[in-house]
Amino acid sequence: MSETKTINVAAAIFYRDNKILAACRADKENTGLWEFPGGKVEAGETSEQALRREIQEELHCTVQAAFFYDTVTYSYPTFDLHMDCYICTLNESESPIVDPKVHSELHWLAQNELLDVQWLPADIELIKQLGTFWNDIFASQHL
Numbered sequence: 001m002s003e004t005k006t007i008n009v010a011a012a013i014f015y016r017d018n019k020i021l022a023a024c025r026a027d028k029e030n031t032g033l034w035e036f037p038g039g040k041v042e043a044g045e046t047s048e049q050a051l052r053r054e055i056q057e058e059l060h061c062t063v064q065a066a067f068f069y070d071t072v073t074y075s076y077p078t079f080d081l082h083m084d085c086y087i088c089t090l091n092e093s094e095s096p097i098v099d100p101k102v103h104s105e106l107h108w109l110a111q112n113e114l115l116d117v118q119w120l121p122a123d124i125e126l127i128k129q130l131g132t133f134w135n136d137i138f139a140s141q142h143l
């Protein structure tokens with residue numbers, strides 16, 4: 001029996017003006033589902049390096065601060081996901097830009113809007129946790 005492969009992903013929970021950034025996937029498989037921007041960790045990269053590279057490639061902007069928050073693990077039918085999630089800030093002068101090859105739209109969601117979009121299955125528990133502990137998580141003076 002072959003083992004299920006593990007995919008290592010790095011994802012950014014961007015925080016600005018008391019909202020977080022959600023991105024709607026444009027790929028065939030997951031089209032219309034929402035995620036945290038990011039992508040696969042490549043050989044030789046740390047997850048934070050992957051995060052910074054993916055954000056530059058996908059959103060054409062630069063991660064300023066990145067604080068490791070949690071690792072999400074989830075078993076999809078064809079692979080096991082291992083996703084390192086970072087709470088991130090952007091430089092004030094920058095705004096993320098939609099790359100239609102990757103995302104159809106981006107939304108900044110407030111605490112009470114988190115469940116207004118349909119998240120990828122692996123993200124749902126994390127989203128609920130962010131909603132419940134919002135003030136504790138984002139009260140840091142670093143943000």
Ligand SMILES: Nc1nc2c([nH]c(=O)n2[C@H]2C[C@H](O)[C@@H](COP(=O)(O)OP(=O)(O)OP(=O)(O)O)O2)c(=O)[nH]1
Nearest residue numbers: 009010011035036037038039040081120121122123
């Ligand atoms: N970026 C991201 N991926 C997620 C999240 N939740 C979740 O289940 N995933 C899954 C979807 C994908 O199967 C996988 C990430 O792959 P990806 O397609 O975004 O990676 P990538 O940008 O490196 O894409 P590619 O070059 O391989 O096409 O992780 C999330 O919040 N953010």
